Amino acid sequence: MVYQKYCEAMMDLSFAILELLAISLGVDRKLYRKFFEDGFSILRCNLYPPCQEPGNTLGTGPHCDSNSITILHQDQIYRELQVCNGLILSGLLLNLEAFHFPATALSNGKYKSCLHRAMVNKHEQRKSLAFFLSPREDKVVRPPQELVCSEGKRMYPDFTWLNLSRFVQNHYRADDNTLQNFTNWSQSVNL
Ligand SMILES: O=C(O)CCC(=O)C(=O)O
Numbered sequence: 001m002v003y004q005k006y007c008e009a010m011m012d013l014s015f016a017i018l019e020l021l022a023i024s025l026g027v028d029r030k031l032y033r034k035f036f037e038d039g040f041s042i043l044r045c046n047l048y049p050p051c052q053e054p055g056n057t058l059g060t061g062p063h064c065d066s067n068s069i070t071i072l073h074q075d076q077i078y079r080e081l082q083v084c085n086g087l088i089l090s091g092l093l094l095n096l097e098a099f100h101f102p103a104t105a106l107s108n109g110k111y112k113s114c115l116h117r118a119m120v121n122k123h124e125q126r127k128s129l130a131f132f133l134s135p136r137e138d139k140v141v142r143p144p145q146e147l148v149c150s151e152g153k154r155m156y157p158d159f160t161w162l163n164l165s166r167f168v169q170n171h172y173r174a175d176d177n178t179l180q181n182f183t184n185w186s187q188s189v190n191l
């Protein structure tokens, strides 16, 4: 019950963020919201135990999330998350890295996925709760025409979330080059 309520609240927050992103890009404000409405989301709890030699390891290595919006709820230990370019609001990280890959493509490259990693510390365990919003697997990711016109060209070809997530799982750890590598790979295998 608590789980369900939490997910509903995260969905509502995601949709509000999607509307703001649409407004910022000058496209129909409901456009992205509609795109994700029948999608699925994942809630993951990360646990980082204390580590005797924190300088020799990482809690989570540098990566970009491969879904669309991540809302990260952290416990009181904030300093371990290192983000290149995200927005932190008192313990909630809106990882607009987070306007991740499908979203990078949906915005025709205007919003970029950001790299982040989690460190560990010697004394305390740390927990975080990550909510990942993703589109339905077979939805075709394609930017609205007005963004293509304003950029003058398509940055990425059409793809489905299923193909992108398979690529990330099987071929390549997600980082800021993933979408370009996925594009090259999908063209080489004629997806
Ligand atoms: O625990 C954190 O601070 C980061 C977790 C994270 O990046 C992830 O779950 O993708």
Ligand SMILES: [Fe+2]
Binding pocket: 063, 064, 065, 116
């Ligand atoms: Fe992440």
